Amino acid sequence: MTAAGPPSLNSAGLGRSVSATGPRPPTRGRMPQDIDRFEDEADSAVRTFPKGTVIFREGQASDVAYVVKKGRVSIYRVVGNKRVRLGERGPGEMFGEMGVVTAEPRASTAEAVEYVEALACDKRLIQTMLLKSPRPVQLLAGYLAERVQALAAQVTDRPSGDPFLAVCRIVHLAWQAAGRGDKAELDYAEVSRTIKDIILLSQIEIDAIFERLKKLHLVSVTEVKGHFPRTNLLGKTKPGPSFIKDRRLRLPDPEKFLAVAKNLSRDDANAKAVGVDLEFCDLADFSREAGGTPEVILKKIGYGEIPEKLFFFHKSAAREFIESMGQEYFKQARRPRLTAADLESVDDIVAVDAATLEEILSTMGFHKVAVLAAMAGEAARDKIYKTLSKKIAGIVREEAAAMAALDEGEAAAVEQELLDRIKAAKGLAS
Known part of the structure; x- marks a missing residue:
C-alpha cells in the first residue's frame, strides 16, 4: 500500500469537515485521516475552552486556526448591536482558517457553546499544507477565500426584508393549523418561539409587532393570571401577588387578517431594520429573560446582588441625564423612606434598621431564623448574620x-411572620 498524499484542508480549509466524526477506530490497518495528520504536526497543540469562552473576536489578528476534537463552537458576527449567527462547528470541523489564509483580521467571533477541545494550527502550518497541495487546489483556495469575503461583507442584521408581514404570515399559518372554530386560540409564547426560530427576531420586536396588531384590532391577546399562594399564621392559604401565567392569541377576522396585513406592510415605508439577537438588552428585556420585573431587578442592582459588569449606559444619553440632574445629584444616594408597601419579601429587610431587626429575630427562635437565612438573598442573608451574635450566627x-x-409552606409562613412583626414594630401594619 502506498503512502497517503499530503493532507487536505477539505476545500482548502474553507469547507466544513476535515475528518469523519465519531470515535476513531484503532490505527493499525487503516489509512491516516486529516485530523491525525494535524496531531502529528509539531506546530499543532490541543487547547481547551470552557463553556462560554470567547475563543477569538471579530477584528483580532488571525494567527491560528482550530480543528474541533470535542464539543461545539458557535460562529457569529455583531452587526448593529445584534448577534448574527453564522453557524456551528463540531468534532472534526475547522474554524478560524479564513483569516489565516487571507492574512486579514478575524471576520467573525467564535464562542464555545459547551466544553471544547481543539487542535490549534498556526499560520505556518496552514501555509505549508497549502504549498504542498496541487496548484489547482491553491487557486481554488484563493477563489473561495475571495467569495467568502464578499459574502461576509453582505452579512446583515436584517434577516427578513419585511418582519411585520413575515410575523403576520406565520401567525396566519399557525391559526390555520390550529383550526378555524370560534374557540380556536394560539399560545402567545409558543407562537413567539416559532417566529424567533424562523425569522430570528428578538422578543422585544415580536411584542412590538403584536402590540401594533392589537391597536389595529387585527389580533386580541388575553392574559391568564395566576397567584403565588400565601400561608398566614393560622395555616390558611390565600392568593398572593398575581402574575401573568399565560397569554392566548386570537384572530377576530382570520379571513381578512392577511389581506389587511399586506396592505399595511405596503403602506409602511418607514419599516425599521430588525435583527437576530440583541448583543445588548435594556432593563425590560433583562427582567423578561430572568422571569422577574424591572422593579425587582432595580432593587437587586441596588443591593449589589447582580454583577456590575452586566450593565452599560448609552454614552450620549447618559451625558444628557448627568447634565440635566447636575453632578451633585450623583455624589450621595439616599434609600427611599420605608413604607408598608416596601415590605414584600425577606430580601427587603436590608432597608430595616439593625436595632429593629435584632429585636424581631431574637423572638423568633433559631429554626425560623435559619429558614429565613436559607431563603434570603445574599445581601439580606448577610444582614441577618451581622445582626446576630457570633455564636448564634x-x-x-x-x-x-x-x-x-425548604418546605414552601413553612418558608412562606416564616417570611410572613417576619414581615408582620417588622410592620407592627415600625407602626406600618395596615
Whole structure:
C-alpha cells in the first residue's frame, strides 16, 4: 500500500469537515485521516475552552486556526448591536482558517457553546499544507477565500426584508393549523418561539409587532393570571401577588387578517431594520429573560446582588441625564423612606434598621431564623448574620446550610411572620 498524499484542508480549509466524526477506530490497518495528520504536526497543540469562552473576536489578528476534537463552537458576527449567527462547528470541523489564509483580521467571533477541545494550527502550518497541495487546489483556495469575503461583507442584521408581514404570515399559518372554530386560540409564547426560530427576531420586536396588531384590532391577546399562594399564621392559604401565567392569541377576522396585513406592510415605508439577537438588552428585556420585573431587578442592582459588569449606559444619553440632574445629584444616594408597601419579601429587610431587626429575630427562635437565612438573598442573608451574635450566627449558619430543600409552606409562613412583626414594630401594619 502506498503512502497517503499530503493532507487536505477539505476545500482548502474553507469547507466544513476535515475528518469523519465519531470515535476513531484503532490505527493499525487503516489509512491516516486529516485530523491525525494535524496531531502529528509539531506546530499543532490541543487547547481547551470552557463553556462560554470567547475563543477569538471579530477584528483580532488571525494567527491560528482550530480543528474541533470535542464539543461545539458557535460562529457569529455583531452587526448593529445584534448577534448574527453564522453557524456551528463540531468534532472534526475547522474554524478560524479564513483569516489565516487571507492574512486579514478575524471576520467573525467564535464562542464555545459547551466544553471544547481543539487542535490549534498556526499560520505556518496552514501555509505549508497549502504549498504542498496541487496548484489547482491553491487557486481554488484563493477563489473561495475571495467569495467568502464578499459574502461576509453582505452579512446583515436584517434577516427578513419585511418582519411585520413575515410575523403576520406565520401567525396566519399557525391559526390555520390550529383550526378555524370560534374557540380556536394560539399560545402567545409558543407562537413567539416559532417566529424567533424562523425569522430570528428578538422578543422585544415580536411584542412590538403584536402590540401594533392589537391597536389595529387585527389580533386580541388575553392574559391568564395566576397567584403565588400565601400561608398566614393560622395555616390558611390565600392568593398572593398575581402574575401573568399565560397569554392566548386570537384572530377576530382570520379571513381578512392577511389581506389587511399586506396592505399595511405596503403602506409602511418607514419599516425599521430588525435583527437576530440583541448583543445588548435594556432593563425590560433583562427582567423578561430572568422571569422577574424591572422593579425587582432595580432593587437587586441596588443591593449589589447582580454583577456590575452586566450593565452599560448609552454614552450620549447618559451625558444628557448627568447634565440635566447636575453632578451633585450623583455624589450621595439616599434609600427611599420605608413604607408598608416596601415590605414584600425577606430580601427587603436590608432597608430595616439593625436595632429593629435584632429585636424581631431574637423572638423568633433559631429554626425560623435559619429558614429565613436559607431563603434570603445574599445581601439580606448577610444582614441577618451581622445582626446576630457570633455564636448564634454560627448556629444559624450551620442549620441553614443543612436545609437541602425548604418546605414552601413553612418558608412562606416564616417570611410572613417576619414581615408582620417588622410592620407592627415600625407602626406600618395596615
